[in-house]
Amino acid sequence: MARILVAGDQLVVRLVWWERAAARRSGVRVPLAAVRRVTVEPDWWRALRGTQQRGITVPGAVCLGVRGHQAGEDFVAVRPGRPVVCVELRASAPFRLLAVSSRSAAEADATARRLRGAAPEIDTSTPWRQPLPVPGESE
Template identity: 30%
Template sequence: MVTLLLDQTRLEVVLSPIERVPTFRREPLRIERDHITKVQLTQDAWTWLRGVPGPGTHIPGVLAAGTWKAAETTDFVLIRRRRPSVVIDLEGDPQFQRLILTTRHGTALTQALRLEVSDHPEDVVDIASTAPVPVVRPRQRPVIRPRPA
C-alpha cells in the first residue's frame, strides 16, 4: 500500500517495491501542495479511470497501475480491486493532472492537508492523529407546544 508523506510544501507518494513494478516507476511521486486543487474519497476508483496505460499495467477489475493517458490528460493510477480510494486533482503540475490511489488513509490525507505541518515529511496518518478533535455541539431542537383550544 502506498505511503503518503506530507510537509509544508509537497505531498510525496512512496510506492512499495511490489507497487513499483506494475507502475513502471522507480522514484516516489512528489507533488507540490500548491498544485492540489481537490481531494475526493471514493469507494469505486474504477469509475474515475480515463484513457489507456502508457506505461502501465491493467488487469480489469483487479489492478490498474502506472501512467494513464487520455486526450490531453495524464493521470497516475494505482487502483487495486474495489477498495476505498482517493482522487487528487492537480492544476499546474508538469507531469500529471490527477492521481487515483487505493488507500485506506484518504480521510487522514484530507485532514492533514487542512493543517499546518512541519518542515520534514511525515506520514499523513500521524499528522491527522495529532490534530485537535473539533468539538461538535448537538443541535437543540425547538420545543413544540400544543396550541390552546
C-alpha cells in the first residue's frame, strides 16, 4: 500500500512493487515548499477528480495513477472504504493534488499532522480542500 513520507526537504509517495507497475512510475517526489494544504478526506471517492490518464482503475478495488482535469493533474493511490490524505500543491509542482489512502483514520490524521509540521508554508485559512477553478476565472 502506498505511503506518504518526509525525506529531508522532500515529500515522497512510496509505492509497493505492484503499484509501481500499475502506475508506471516508481513514486512521486515533490519539495515540501510546494505543499499548500494537507487535509484528510474520510470519503475516499471525494478525493478523486478528473479522468484517468495513466494508471489503473478497478471499480470497488483501487484507483491508482494520474488523473487529469482543467487545472492540471493529480496523482492518486486510493482504495475504497479508507480515509485519504489529500496534499494540495502549489502550481510549481508537477501535480495539483496527491491523494493517498491510509489504513485507518488515526494513521491518516497522524500523517497529516506530520506533513503540516514539516512543510514550511501551509495555508491554514480553511481545513477543507479548495474546489477546482472554473475555466475562464482567475485564481
